[in-house]
Amino acid sequence: MINEDVTGSDDVLLKCENLTKIYTSGLIRTKTVAGAKNVSFNIKKGEIVSLAGESGSGKSTVAKMILMLLRPTSGHIFLNGKDISLYNIRDYYRQVQAVFQDPYSAFNPFYKVDHVISRAFGLRQDNPDEDERKEIIESTFLSIGLNPSEVLGRYPHELSGGQMQRLLIGRSLLIGSQLLIADEPTSMIDASTRAGVLNLLLRLKEKEGLSVLFITHDIGQAQYVSERVLIMKEGEIVEQGSVNDVFTNPNHPYTQELLASVPSLYEKWEELT
Amino acid sequence: MTEHILEVEDLRGYYRGVFGVVRAIDGVSFNLDRGTIMGIAGESGGGKSTLAQLVSGSPPPLLHREGGRILVDGIDIYNIDPEELRTEVKCKRMSYVPQASMESLNPVKRIRDFIFDVVGQRTGRRVRSKERKAEILEMAANHVKTLGLNSSVLDLYPHELSGGMKQRVVIAISTLWNPKLLVIDEPTSALDVTSQKRMIKALLKLKRAGIIESMLYISHDLTSLRQCCARSMVMYAGKVVEIGSMDETINDPLHPYSQLLGAAIASYDPKGRRQDTLQSIPGSPPDLRNPPSGCRFHPRCPYAMDICKTTDPPMFTVGNGSRQAACWLLKSKAGE
Amino acid sequence: MIEMWELLLKSRKAIFGLVVLIVFILLGTVGPLFVGDPYNMNLNQMGRPPSLAHILGTTSFGQDVFAQLCNAVGNSLLVGLVAGVLGTLIAVFVGAVGPYIGGLADRISNLVTNLALVLPLIPLFIIIASVVRGLNLVLIGIILAVTAWPWAARSIRSQMLTLKEREFVNLARMSGDRAVRIVVTEILPNMMAYIMMVFVILTGTAILTESALSMIGVSTTPTITLGYMLYWAQHETIVPFWWNIWWWFIPPGIVLTVILTAFFVIHAGLDEVFNPKLRRV
Ligand SMILES: Nc1ncnc2c1ncn2[C@@H]1O[C@H](COP(=O)(O)OP(=O)(O)OP(=O)(O)O)[C@@H](O)[C@H]1O
Ligand SMILES: Nc1ncnc2c1ncn2[C@@H]1O[C@H](COP(=O)(O)OP(=O)(O)O)[C@@H](O)[C@H]1O
């Protein structure tokens, strides 16, 4: 079950091999925590893969290593078959971008939201001028259901969480990324806005062939949005496979436990009442 | 002694600033019975946190109460002097845990030292003596244990705790004086399912242990509200659209907005993946500087009628009187 | 951001303090151009009480007290400014850059800060000042800055530790920005409130420290500062009792008190505006 072998097939976009990250903290009495242990998986082109697990299980650690925000202690990551440490930073970020959990902290409160968008243009190779930029923004934003005049020129606290998340997705589309690392992009926004973001990801996958690593602790969303799922616990991937297999027939005891603690809208946990 | 721990009457709260006037709370009324947990649900930007800040008695600088009353345990909190508010209402009668409050722990202090600072600030007297420190630590340890944490967390720094642990520590600090009412804003939104479950259990335990009596629990996550609240209130664009028991609101929502909210939830189905597309509510929430006329939901409501565009629907009471909703569709059903 | 200025303008305390300070800054910068040489000793006019010719009287050397006062205000503010600007820069550098880079850099900057905190720097300063000849105002400002930054660096560090975890920092890294650019354009602006507060406190304290030191005769330079005036007013009176020449020491005393109060009030105003937002439990 673990380490399904898809190597060799050329539609693999991202490949992680035995990723390990050991955090050390403390000045004198150093403590070490394994953020990720021997994590291996692939993401194909045009695929949404969910990474699920409780908080502290290492989901964000994996995301940050893929985003080159953290250096792995050991292991390798390949994008299109090339080790990511061999990429020029800007080339790499042109292809891989992210949306984070807390939209409010993703925007610098000091600047209007335009700041983030204009910084993103710096990654493009074609150096569009003012007018071209406007056009690109217009068409990209409209395609994801954002009205540019409604969001641009405003400060982050004047936008809703859903608008901010869309803006970030828009940002990575502007850059032209092929892979989006979405680290719990919907956990701070409400259900109806969330449904919009999930549907947007599905649409971008269909239309643009975008690949997404969808990190979540919400099993319902993972089930809705992805074909394949990785279950993580204490830094390790304990189970992976297709959504239908894993969520209807969990093998690993942890997966079973996780699925059991999912609250349901229509019934209460008995032990609580 | 009234039967309600909290009474809110026709409350209005506006943000005033260079951006204009944001009518974030516009005519909200409800009561909370003693010993009850009430959940407040609604879309982001709907005014849930604003309501909580007003109820807390110290709204942030740009937020102003522009009308209405708030009675906490019978005390009109906007009609007493600030000193009395601090000594009589805050801490003793009501405690407020803001959204994202776990970020308010001081990153360079151990939890225990931070607690001494908070106590010092609240009582206006710095905590110095050994005996007083020991006394406070004992109280804190007791609360921390009720919330399912080991009392050794008091000796740690915030960055050594997970989000859920920090959140529970903040709750322990806020309930140090056993307030009758706890107003808590989005305590589970930043947590994963397992920690959410732990958090909800912890809150219920706090009530069962008699540390708190009633709770106003704010969350946009209906599923977790569902697990612990007896009553529910749904807000949209600064107004209350539906009040009733949690069960009824989930299983048989009256207001079109509550119905759509329930339908937009991607719930896990052990039998397999759903095939249909999740519905999201079309359009976006209104700009509260310039809210729509009539029913504020009409631009997005699938059932909107002519009257909806011009006249604001009142709260119609349905059934045996425990359910209310503000929608013209209910005019005929309501016993008027 | 807009919110911040707006709030600041709403704080009566901050506005009041700023206005008072601006008045003194004008007095100290423009004043000296109009009042003549503060050192000029008029031997016919020694120790005279206030009159039309000398509105604050003369010193026992026959120098015009008002002329001295204008220069003293300017010079004291200069010391404060030098110490404030430099101290803030050091505090920001040590408190922000180390923690941003993290790891060893953070440990070193933290260690340096803690060492500087426990070293008895003020006594050290007194020794330096009494040994080194030819101290000028800028040098004194520098020494004061070097002794006063550690606590500020500490509070900036704690701000930094929370801010650098924000996702917008990661987003900037993912736009290809380098560390220095991120600290300067993304993080520091969000600490402006804090940095302003640090600057106000450091400046006010430096003025007070300089005055206190000159008043007790340490660090006396030939430059007129408020402390210098107070020192000479105590030590060089031709009249037998010092209170007989009240016009010499009361004006600098009052001015010093008012300037420090202005700084204190500005600080209180900033605190009022920013604190409720910074920590709300
Ligand atoms: N400081 C502020 N200045 C101006 N407008 C504000 C401010 N804070 C909130 N608002 C506005 O008030 C309205 C209500 O916001 P509030 O934070 O109460 O929503 P909420 O229901 O708690 O949302 P969430 O689920 O995102 O926490 C929104 O329109 C928001 O834009
Ligand atoms: N900067 C860090 N320093 C030390 N430990 C860390 C750091 N970031 C994460 N960890 C630890 O690594 C583990 C995995 O964390 P994380 O990847 O953030 O999990 P998740 O995203 O699944 O919630 C946790 O035990 C966490 O405490």
Ligand code: SF4
């Ligand atoms: S009052 Fe009209 S617009 Fe409002 S919710 Fe009811 S039907 Fe829809």
Ligand SMILES: [Mg+2]
């Ligand atoms: Mg995470």
Ligand SMILES: [Mg+2]
């Ligand atoms: Mg809120």
